[in-house]
Amino acid sequence: MSQALQSLLDLLDLEQIEENIFRGQSRSVVVPRVFGGQVAAQALVAAGRTVPEDRHAHSLHAYFLRPGDPGAPIVYSVDRIRDGRSFTTRRVVAVQHGQPIFHLSASFQVPEDGLDHQAPMPPTTDPALLPPSEERLRSYEHLPAEVVERLLEAREAVDLRYADDPPFGRFGEPREPHSQVWFRTNGKLGDDPLLHVVLATYVSDMTLLDSVLLAHGRGGWAVGDVVGASLDHAMWFHRPFRADEWLLYDQESPSAYGGRGLGQARIYTQDGRLAISVIQEGVVRVPWDFGKPRER
Template identity: 80%
Template sequence: MNDALQGLLELLDLERIERDIFRGTSDAAPMVPRVFGGQVAAQALVAAGRTVPDDRSAHSLHAYFLRPGDPGAPIVYTVDRIRDGRSFTTRRVVAVQHGQPIFHLSASFQTYEEGLEHQEPMPDVPDPLSLPAAEELLPRYKHLIRPEVSERMLMARAAVDLRYVDEPPYGSVGQPREAKSQVWFRTNGKLDGVADDPLLHVCLATYVSDMTLLDSVLLAHGRGGWVVGDIVGASLDHAMWFHRPFRVDDWLLYDQESPSASGGRGLAKGRIFTADGRLAVSVIQEGVMRVPHQA
């Protein structure tokens, strides 16, 4: 486990202030000057999960990003214990900074049950080890990527090994193509021992799920996004369903597509598969997508 991954795990290890109140810090460097949305979502799910019995695992979350987070200030997460049923547990979490809510999350947890079983098949894609890692890919586009952005991206990829199956949006600027994107990802190190916790794997997947999901919207219009500065964007809402167990330190395929963009917003949906073809997670997100002169 490298220092960057250890730092990410520490970011998700919230301080418990009261029975249902937690405090988290932020890492401003990996994405943009505001708090990365995937971090807030992951921390909120950590807070919710710490109030749930150990025999119940997260099966869904629904969240709204309300205000940009301040990376220089702590975030306080207050958990509301909505319901504890025989099979399901529901929690609501509000993230607050400077006295104002910046994020709302509802999460549901369930005891394991046998039931009906089917899934969509996994797409046929190249092996992840045949694809370039970030330190190989980003230098190819250094003439397009803003220097400060390139540094942040490399720092983010130090904790998570993320590999594009095809060209990323910043490699296809001015060339609209099908609104689909695929990436393989896993943590840059094994999560064993103390860190070997099913909730942690779910929270890390939540963190990563916000990194590339809107790429498919950008590809449809030949835009590079915040990386090159031709789109002003931000996550608006985010939903995830966790279908089957998985480990985020093993390779996972994130298959993403955008069915629609309109009204200054873009919609994207994703499916996360394990390397052996099991559908582990479904994701849907809508985000603000404005061209700069409209921002």
């Protein structure tokens, strides 16, 4: 296991304060606010800590309410909404400085047999043939060195490989609003299913709105032509998977309007099983529309 991955696992390992209250630390290596994937992953950890081990997460729905302060801890309060025979529901509120910054509802299910079909895995490139993040990022001479280092630092714990240039790698010309990224953790994980779901949740917030930018030839914060933030995020976990084995993140954007952009995606295992579906809406503003920071 890489040191960066161990540091990430330590970050996601919450301190239990009371039966339904947990505390997590914060850090941000990309922007001066807490990375949304971190908050979502920590909230899912908090919910999972109150659920019997025989029930696995099958969905989450979340809203990002306020920017998180990376210099302060986050308190997660878990509400035990329901414990049924097959399903368990939890609601989690993340609080900083006395105000809620994030809200999550998660559902867990006892594994059972049922109908089985899926959308086929789309054509893609073998991840072994794609350049690692460092190689690709350092090839973009137009990116300032400090931006490259911040992007690389954000990816130290995860091997993230783009099938094509990301928005900040080739911008100025609109492209198809479709992006493919392969990812896996930089090291092996244990066998706890919740751990793999939590790591996938963390990574899912990294690139999902890229397809919105591609449709307009925008490069994003790395080149300063777009300012954005996650608004809401939903995931459905269909089949077992491991976050330390290659997963294909196939992403597209069906719409952008009114200062918001929608991304939707499917995550497949390397052998073609549909593991996760994801949908996210985010604020996407060009600088002349943004002006002074506003509350979402």
